[in-house]
Amino acid sequence: MISEKPVLVIGSTGYVGGRLVPLLLESGYRVRAMGRSLSKLASRSWAQHPLFEMVQGDIQDLESMQNASRGCRAAFYLVHSMVAAGRDFARADRQGAHNMAAAAAHGGMDRIIYLGGLAEAKHHRLSEHLQSRKEVAEILNSGSVPCTDLRAGAILGAGSASFEILRYTVERLPVMLAPKWVQTLNQPIAIRNVLLYLKGCLETDAVLGETFDIGGPDVLSYRRLAEIYAEEAGLPRRRIIPVPFVSPGFSAFLIHQVTPVPAALARPLIEGLRNESVCGDDRIHAVIPQHCYTCREAIRMAMESVRAEKVETCWSDAGCLIPPEWTYCGDADYTGGTILECGYRIGVAADAEAVWEAVERIGGDTGWYFGDLLWQLRGAVDGWAGGVGLRRGRRHPTHLRVGDALDFWRILELDPGRRLLLSAEMKLPGEALFEIRITPRDGETEIDFLSRFVPKGLGGLMYWYALYPAHQWVFEGMLKGLARAVGKPVTSGPRRFTPAIPDTCPPPWRMN
Structure with a gap:
């Protein structure tokens, strides 16, 4: 039975949040979205849904977070500050996480659901981006409201930063001099699976306070992922030559020149690719069962959405909308x-x-x-x-x-x-x-x-x-x-x- 209390979504105009909100509304949940710009929220196609409400707030402002959390049953925390805060994103992420934990307790919530990063510091140190994601999860878990941390690697879907980087580099570069990280193993996940896991976390108490790795069925290198994209796009086989001297900064610069993704966003993503992103356990399959799409299926679905001009959300949706x-x-x-x-x-x-x-x-x-x-x-x-x-x-x-x-x-x-x-x-x-x-x-x-x-x-x-x-x-x-x-x-x-x-x-x- 669905609670009459609303579910708070923070990050509702971002890539994942912008798709999660309509899914929750279609499933009968009352949704309250918090954002810095009400006009940006109001422009979404689902803003007129009778179960939807919006409130202005900022994760850096505890009072506005408490106001947004009042009367809510649960919160989805789907934000990070890489774009908004620039190089100071780690500090901004920490403050936002502390405010979320405090606001959830103040509002009497029963759970926080967070989408984190899939990587562990095994033989290499974590990138600053992944370290920040891990730190946010720890801060959220330190509060009195239990937090469920879903740790995902690359998300494959039309408009996602990972997919756009893959799409443009493979389509535009028949020969690529790539860093050594193209051999790193990862376990991408389709955006459809991410959304169903997030929604499923509202529907069972078995997830309370737990950390789950989520990924698709394929464990493969980024090099193989690029080959699969070329095959699905009907392109000639791409030559990818790993070289040891290409730095993350130079890689980000090249991606910035070839793809729509700016270097400021590409660099932390690339630095994170140094770390192997493979699920350490599969407990989530028993808790929230669903069909998990292969990388080939996820790429095919994303390409179909692009061709049909039905890209619901895009990585570039996450932008500051506070005019001077x-x-x-x-x-x-x-x-x-x-x-x-x-x-x-x-x-x-x-x-x-x-x-x-x-x-x-x-x-x-x-x-x-x-x-x-x-x-x-x-x-x-x-x-x-x-x-x-x-x-x-x-x-x-x-x-x-x-x-x-x-x-x-x-x-x-x-x-x-x-x-x-x-x-x-x-x-x-x-x-x-x-x-x-x-x-x-x-x-x-x-x-x-x-x-x-x-x-x-x-x-x-x-x-x-x-x-x-x-x-x-x-x-x-x-x-x-x-x-x-x-x-x-x-x-x-x-x-x-x-x-x-x-x-x-x-x-x-x-x-x-």
């Missing part, structure tokens, strides 16, 4: 800087719905409607500088949602048919926003492009003014290209416009 205060106020003195702006406008003889359809396809394979080579060059420069580049693309070719990565932008706000606000995630000497507004006016639709930039120091000012002429040229071209994509004639513009100053804030110093 100047986003809303525009008060340069209050926010500590000068806001530089560039606005262009065009009128098109089309209805707003047709224009929005073209706007919603922007980026990814569609491109930005003008200067594709320039965008690719900007993405390449960003990639070589250690930024995310353009290779992340977009989750879906025609549908956007708040929190999605869009090439080297992230969607901060989305008002379908009217407005799209993007935050720059490329390497910049400052903070940048790009906004597209659609306004119906007297038989035509007006399209506004507005770029806003807060420079950091002299370098930021030089960057803005050096590229300002190019921005004007690109904006004009993009607006004309967007009009062509709509298939309707231009009625006015493109022309410059001066953005209105918000009435709610003191007038900032603006340079147009």
